[in-house]
Amino acid sequence: xxxxxxxxxxxxxxxxxxxxxxxxxxxxxxxxxxxxxxxxxxxxxxxxxxxxxxxxxxxxxxxxxxxxxxxxxxxxxxxxxxxxxxxxxxxxxxxxxxxxxxxxxxxxxxxxxx
Amino acid sequence: xxxxxxxxxxxxxxxxxxxxxxxxxxxxxxxxxxxxxxxxxxxxxxxxxxxxxxxxxxxxxxxxxxxxxxxxxxxxxxxxxxxxxxxxxxxxxxxxxxxxxxxxxxxxxx
Numbered sequence: 001x002x003x004x005x006x007x008x009x010x011x012x013x014x015x016x017x018x019x020x021x022x023x024x025x026x027x028x029x030x031x032x033x034x035x036x037x038x039x040x041x042x043x044x045x046x047x048x049x050x051x052x053x054x055x056x057x058x059x060x061x062x063x064x065x066x067x068x069x070x071x072x073x074x075x076x077x078x079x080x081x082x083x084x085x086x087x088x089x090x091x092x093x094x095x096x097x098x099x100x101x102x103x104x105x106x107x108x109x110x111x112x113x114x
Numbered sequence: 115x116x117x118x119x120x121x122x123x124x125x126x127x128x129x130x131x132x133x134x135x136x137x138x139x140x141x142x143x144x145x146x147x148x149x150x151x152x153x154x155x156x157x158x159x160x161x162x163x164x165x166x167x168x169x170x171x172x173x174x175x176x177x178x179x180x181x182x183x184x185x186x187x188x189x190x191x192x193x194x195x196x197x198x199x200x201x202x203x204x205x206x207x208x209x210x211x212x213x214x215x216x217x218x219x220x221x222x223x224x
Contacts (some may be wrong), residue, residue, distance in 0.1 A: 004156075028215055035214075042117075042202065042216035045155070058211065102147060103204075103212060105156035 001026050004106035006091050012112045013081045021076040021109050023091030031094045032074035033103065034066060036056075036087040043090065049074055081113045118146070118186075118215035126221045128182040133190040135218040137203030138183075146179060146186050147204045147212065157202065160188075193222045 005087060007022045025032065030051045035043040035058075045058030047066040055066050063085060065077045076091075088110050092103040118137045127133055131200040137146065145164045163170045163179045163186065170177050176189040190197055200219045204212040 033211075040216060045213075045216040048211060058198060084118060092157075102159040102162055103144065103157075105158070107156050108154075 003027065004091055004104050006089075006106035006109050008109060009107070010110045010112075011071065012114065013078075014114050015082060017081050018037055018077070018079050019081065019111075020078075021074045021089055022073070023075065023106060024073045025091075025093040025104070027093060027095065027104065029093035029095040029104075030071070030100075032068065032091040033094075034044070034074065034076045036058075036060065036085075036093065037090060037108075038087050046076065046089075061074075078111075081111075083113045084112065086113045087111060117213050118205045120201070120203055120215045120218040122218060123216070124219045124221075126223065127193060128223050129193060129195055131193055131222075133193050133197070133220055133222070135188045135201050135220070137186045137215060138204075139205050140184060141205075141207055142212070143181070144206045144208065147175060147189050147206065148175075148186075149202045149204060149214075151200045151202065151217070152204075153199070160201075188206075193220075195222050195224045198222045 004025045033048040034046040044060050049052045049068040051053045052071045067075045088108050094103045119140045121136045138219045148160045151157045161172050174191045180187045200217040202217045204214045
């Protein structure tokens with residue numbers, strides 16, 4: 001099992017450009033999450049999806065959109081990137097019932113917006 | 115805020131010593147989890163303790179939870195250089211969301 005995979009690993013964007021961060025999990029988990037991590041700020045939840053077909057806002061959703069394409073995939077889109085969105089983005093998944101509610105994280109995508 | 119707050123922010127010890135990190139929170143919880151993050155990597159789950167539990171062990175890790183004081187501690191015994199990482203507590207309240215603290219950066223010197 002690959003666990004949680006994310007692409008790309010690193011991306012440089014210019015202000016105003018758009019991009020989609022991809023995330024996939026092969027653990028058959030219902031729930032998936034997108035976080036951003038900034039120095040000294042810990043992890044902050046952007047969006048999450050409790051099940052296929054549903055998405056909800058987290059703590060910092062502004063400037064982002066998400067799509068739960070199917071049970072495996074959860075993508076994060078930046079429509080018009082801003083320097084404030086420079087961060088490391090982590091995708092995670094969990095299965096509340098059988099896995100004790102722990103989250104499994106991908107390796108992260110490092111995004112630099114110039 | 116539901117966010118946990120870790121203390122200290124940074125900790126430097128010698129190999130073989132014990133490392134203790136604390137997490138305080140303000141609201142009622144369903145469970146509290148500890149995660150480790152090695153530099154440049156994603157977070158890895160270490161241990162989960164439920165609100166009705168007081169102590170859990172996993173290998174060299176010992177976690178305690180005091181719901182009356184709204185605090186938890188993570189003890190790593192006989193630390194190794196490979197334990198060098200950032201450690202985060204995460205609070206789960208009534209929803210599926212976890213709220214992470216800002217972390218404790220642990221350095222174990224050989």
